[in-house]
Amino acid sequence: MSLSQEQITSNLPAGDWNFILDVIHCLKLASEGKDQERTEMFSVFLSIYCEQRRADFSELVGLKDYMGVMYFITLAEKVVPMSDEHVKVTEEKFDGVEVVLYQPKQRGGDSELRRAVIYLHGGGWCLGSSRMSPYDLLARKLVTDLNAVVLSVEYRLAPAHHFPVPYEDVYRVVKHFLQKGVLAQYSVDPGRIAVSGDSAGGNLAAAVSQQLQKEPRQQVQLKAQALIYPVLQALDLNTPSYQQNQDMPILPRTLMIRFWSEYFTSDKALFRAMMANTHNNPESSSLLKFVNWSAFLPETYHRKYNYSAPAVVQGGAEQAVGIDGSSQSFADPRASPLLVPDTALHSLPKAYILTSEYDVLRDDGIMYVTRLRAAGVEVTHEHYDTGFHGALMFTVWPTDFLIGRRMTDNYVKWLKENL
Numbered sequence: 001m002s003l004s005q006e007q008i009t010s011n012l013p014a015g016d017w018n019f020i021l022d023v024i025h026c027l028k029l030a031s032e033g034k035d036q037e038r039t040e041m042f043s044v045f046l047s048i049y050c051e052q053r054r055a056d057f058s059e060l061v062g063l064k065d066y067m068g069v070m071y072f073i074t075l076a077e078k079v080v081p082m083s084d085e086h087v088k089v090t091e092e093k094f095d096g097v098e099v100v101l102y103q104p105k106q107r108g109g110d111s112e113l114r115r116a117v118i119y120l121h122g123g124g125w126c127l128g129s130s131r132m133s134p135y136d137l138l139a140r141k142l143v144t145d146l147n148a149v150v151l152s153v154e155y156r157l158a159p160a161h162h163f164p165v166p167y168e169d170v171y172r173v174v175k176h177f178l179q180k181g182v183l184a185q186y187s188v189d190p191g192r193i194a195v196s197g198d199s200a201g202g203n204l205a206a207a208v209s210q211q212l213q214k215e216p217r218q219q220v221q222l223k224a225q226a227l228i229y230p231v232l233q234a235l236d237l238n239t240p241s242y243q244q245n246q247d248m249p250i251l252p253r254t255l256m257i258r259f260w261s262e263y264f265t266s267d268k269a270l271f272r273a274m275m276a277n278t279h280n281n282p283e284s285s286s287l288l289k290f291v292n293w294s295a296f297l298p299e300t301y302h303r304k305y306n307y308s309a310p311a312v313v314q315g316g317a318e319q320a321v322g323i324d325g326s327s328q329s330f331a332d333p334r335a336s337p338l339l340v341p342d343t344a345l346h347s348l349p350k351a352y353i354l355t356s357e358y359d360v361l362r363d364d365g366i367m368y369v370t371r372l373r374a375a376g377v378e379v380t381h382e383h384y385d386t387g388f389h390g391a392l393m394f395t396v397w398p399t400d401f402l403i404g405r406r407m408t409d410n411y412v413k414w415l416k417e418n419l
Helices: 005-009 016-031 036-060 066-077 133-146 165-177 180-185 200-213 240-244 253-264 268-275 316-321 326-331 362-374 402-418
Strands: 087-094 097-104 114-120 148-153 188-198 224-228 350-358 379-388
Touching: 087 133, 087 165, 097 133, 097 165, 114 133, 114 165, 114 200, 133 148, 133 402, 148 165, 165 180, 165 200, 180 188, 188 200, 200 224, 224 402, 240 362, 253 268, 253 326, 350 362, 350 402, 362 379, 379 402
Parallel strands: 114 148, 114 188, 188 224, 224 350, 350 379
Antiparallel strands: 087 097, 097 148
16 A cells, blocks of 8 residues: 555644654754753653654554554553562452552551552553553652552553443442451551542542442542543533644644544544544533533633534434444543532542643643532642643653652642641
């Protein structure tokens, strides 16, 4: 199969060439000994950009599916979690789901009950692993700084396992862990447990927090939820942050929409409908009020954009995804936690929500902050004006950035004070 230059370049996001020029400029500064950290960041962005373009090209010529190529990033970062002098690490199965358990090493006569953090990794439900080195490093820091037990969940991934499988894996693990006998086995205080996650992991953490409140027989409840640049809704993919950051490295709009569509179905028709923001049907249209950014975003985040409600297409979503029922998935609050009514928010645990300026998901997090506060939930919102999506993971050499360390320190500080 031969491809014309027009076919190849038409598959590149509009901002790619400007981004490449920025990278070249930064590398030039590096050669002159200037602006070292900014140069390192752009070098990493360039590597990820190249992997995304390789995935695009491979799928275009039929060599391999997009997520199969992108999974290389996960494999490149994988480690074998090992115990050290301070942290005991074990790999176990909770209700059939793989988990990595990090515990403080027992000292003689130590019978103190500890905090616990259930951590859910990011990666758009399609990539990522609890065994990646940045997550391994973060778990160890939580253990040592908080004297906490950390449960990192290796949930199954799309596209091999579509929604609701990743969510159900996580929920089963949380329910298993919150049994009093299991908590006693690991010396965990039932009143000091948090669920946390970044990006898609933040989505799963928010959804689990909501679902647990609906369980009348659930004796142990979460004390806190910590959501790091979470993705929270799939109904409006043209919020100001989606428009402002549509060509941003790490997570451009095209990639986030691809993650969403692959979470639900492998039918590419849904991806095309979501790209045009024409995937809503009459059923989901009744929930658009919960993601009306003109009502839930502070004025400063409106920028130059004017609100326009997403189009509602009669039968559009059903046609897009065929007969597999995925047209209902993106309206399911287990997939889009921002879609629950106000009455479902009142009893949620206190929340920490981190957002970044240069992130398509910025407005999802900020809208959730607004709605939780209006419902009377205690919320700490930390917004990073110079932050970008995924920055918390940039703490491992050679991508050890100040912004990543600052985010990590503030996140751990909040857990120490609130858990």
